[in-house]
Amino acid sequence: MSAFVGKYAEELIKNAKYIATPGKGILAADESTGTIGKRLSSINVENIESNRQALRELLFTSPNALSCLSGVILFEETLYQKTSDGKPFVEILEENNVIPGIKVDKGTVEIAGTNGETTTQGFDSLGARCQQYYKAGARFAKWRAVLKIGPNEPSELAIQQNAQGLARYAIICQENGLVPIVEPEVLTDGPHDIKKCAAVTETVLAAVYKALNDHHVLLEGTLLKPNMVTPGSDSPKVAQEVIAQYTVTALRRTVPPAVPGIVFLSGGQSEEEATQNLDAMNKLEVLKPWTLSFSFGRALQQSTLKTWAGKKANVGKAQEAFLSRCKANSEATLGKYSGGSAGGLASESLFVKGYKY
């Protein structure tokens, strides 16, 4: 095998496959302290640890929601937090068959000499950190690489740097028992059409899978978290069937069948848009050798956040809103979403230009 088969190989394969279970998906609740601050301030809630803890408790104890999830990505602080009665979050997730995951990158920095393109940091002591996270109960990890579309972007340098970074992160995770989610996000910002997004996405994914092969990553023990293929944010929208067609075609051309599951990022789409696009992909009558599911942050939490507004009295209603989005997306992974679980909040675009986590 050109793949590294270490002591965790079987476990990695088993966990990756479980996360890719049809009918389930991932809640991305790994907002860094700075980013969650922006969310909290949008609902006039102070960015202190107890509020961050309260929000995540609201999500993880939502009745029946966890059955729609196979994994939750956590920020480091959250991995060690507990409910108000002292139960570790990790235990709640495990008891409900939800695998805890951990964001391990340390954000992006600009690549000198480019037009604002970036590379992702986080390699220092990554192996040791992964070991610690494994001990704390994490079984998968996430690392976000970012590329943008512009007249001369993404450049070959940015593509190579980010592909290499993802591959190196992935093999280090596998050496330490964590299933790496490989996330090469091509931002939606821009006036380009869907064809341009498709071309860039295919080029980026081809580079990523070449790098993963070069670095001996065991594909059966990984997941992919790509952007959907859509027109740029400054371009006219298209129907979900069109997005589904371009997205699945791009994936069929680049993602080897050995990868068990693809969990899309929502990247600024509204809750309802993201669900409908995912549903359309799963309805598409074409051969798809990996499951197509979700790893949504904003697109799962937006309504919930607004309904909560930081008030204890609203927790129940907020949890209902959360359950509603979880169920909708669970159905979408099966191509069975019948639409209509959108309140006004669910249709609100979550696009933020030049979004920084």
Added chain:
Amino acid sequence: MSCFISKYADELAKNAAYIGTPGKGILAADESTGTIGKRLSSINVENIEENRRALRELLFTAPGALQYLSGVILFEETLYQKTASGKPFVDVLKEGGVLPGIKVDKGTVELNGTNGETFTQGLDGLAQRCQKYYEAGARFAKWRAVLKISANEPTELAVQENANGLAMYAAICQQCGLVPIVEPEILVDGSHDIQKCAAVTERVLAACYKALNDHHVMLEGTLLKPNMVTPGSDSPKVAPDVIAEYTVRALQRTVPAAVPAIVFLSGGQSEEEATLNLNAMNKLQTKKPWSLSFSFGRALQQSTLKTWAGKEENVKKAQDALLVRCKANSEATLGTYKGDAELCEGAAESLHVKDYKY
């Protein structure tokens, strides 16, 4: 799309998918004049055009055989030849529902500074040649790249050069309406084990698909012709199930689902071995988004050749022998081969020739 959509895009996708029809496969009858000479001399037949024509007529008019074939790869000379009664071979094939294909490479040359590694020539004027072949009725093409396994081989240079050559050839074919069969053959020669073959195959295929993406090749309009993953020729043999497992896994790790079919080369395996291995792959219960079929030369023709021995009176028996192998391989693409094909003399004979040169 990062791929170039030529005016032939729909036709390419349609033809590639047709070649991958379950129950069908490819007869590789594209031996160059030099190579077919070796075959003919092994049965004491003179290497003259008439004999080359007679052999191919025997193959293409074998009753009942064409239904098991979706394509036949031809050498340039054969593309313009006819039956004894004057019917162009290309017409015989088309009427039998078989797409004519054409070998377009011009053999290998050594890479300077390597230990006998090679790259493949044939790019000069390739577009013009492809256009001519299309006009003559060809609808797919073949280009063989060769790599070997050894202490330090394949080198990164050899892998890159051959992947790049395959990708350039493929892009040109698509612009001219020919479905490119991408053939990165890793020779079986050597004492390495099956794990080594798997590692090299995965590395080579990953490089090929990166190159194809770089060159904007439309994968839906291509086919892959790889080696099966096996132990080296100087290593102990393993069971078909083991070969199937390693081979399919290597493909799952490298070949995108957009590729409609994978048509294996037989590379020196005996007729029966090749069929049993293909059958085992199709029985395997695992993700296979491409169909798995055959593109066999020696492994389809060996018994036929020996039975014919160049004699007119043996033609019918020779054609029966071909039919037996075609049917067996057709069943193998469906995973239904029971290993009960009437074995003609030579069907179990290894066809391995060390450091085989076409």
